[in-house]
Amino acid sequence: MASYSVRKRVKKDGTPKYQTFIRVKESGKVVYTESRTFTKEKAAQSWGKKRVVEIEEQGYRETGSNVSLRDLIQTFLDDPHIQLGRTKVSVLKMLCDCDIGNLPITELKAQHVIEHCKNRKETGTKPQTINHDVSYLRWALKSAKPHLGYDVSDQCVVDAYPVLHDLTLIAKSERRSRRPTSKEIDKLKEGLKARESHRENKIPYIDILDFSILSCMRIGEVCAIRWEDVDEEQKAVLVRDRKDPRKKVGNHMLVPLLGGSWEILQRQPKTDERIFPVNSRSVTAGFQRVRNALGIEDLRYHDLRREGASRLFELGYTIDEVAQVTGHRNINTLWQIYTELFPRRLHDKSLNQK
Incomplete structure (x- = not known):
């Protein structure tokens, strides 16, 4: 069944534009989309009605010739079978609102692509962030043919890469090496303890902070673990859907709780199916407010995960053992942490071989 809708969009100069979206659904699933932009609403409505009639009478061709990048992305966003992470969804929605979203994918x-990146840079966007734009744009184009049968490829992105790098419009994310000092952690705990004392507070900030460091879990993982996933015999907990760039769901991993993390877990009240039944964003927001009030610079909650891994290395655990706790599939990240902590060990081995 074919249908159309008209959306009004206002350009930066205040000029109104009217975009007509055509969609064809079969068995409740969008199988074809196209769009066209007009300066007059009447023309947009007229074309939409005409195209619906044409499609009903003559059918549609899955070539992608009339499909805009915005329509393509929206089709993926609307598909419940395609699992997308929060960052990916955010970037894809942003691409829909950019000028490049109006262009037909063919x-x-x-x-x-280069013009889009230049426009983003002019708004103050960092090359590392723009790199996400390009990566997810390429993903959308690469997925168009196998998912929807559109005759399109990602060649435009491939061709743009050399220029994007030469102009430093895109860059890889910088590796962080920030670790909180013992004094900073003490100050944070003092500030979080004061926050815990507020009558309306229901977040055990101190326990979550310590647990995050000792378990090396991401804050989203900490706030998602459940009592039913606790393995009393092995003193471990099952972390569900652990982050993996190659697979979005089903990455369950049994994580040993070392140090005092097991004791922290055991003393939590069993008032909910989750061990820490709080919103992860509320935890990080409280952490950030305390951090800012203390004047602690360039420290993110995620840096606590690195702190935990660093402590395990300092206790003598091997890279493979630390990976079992942190969940890293690719140990290159852990290797870098290790070599930053113990750069002299490589020199010592070299001297012993002489």
């Missing part, structure tokens, strides 16, 4: 060229 007409996209390297110059369009």
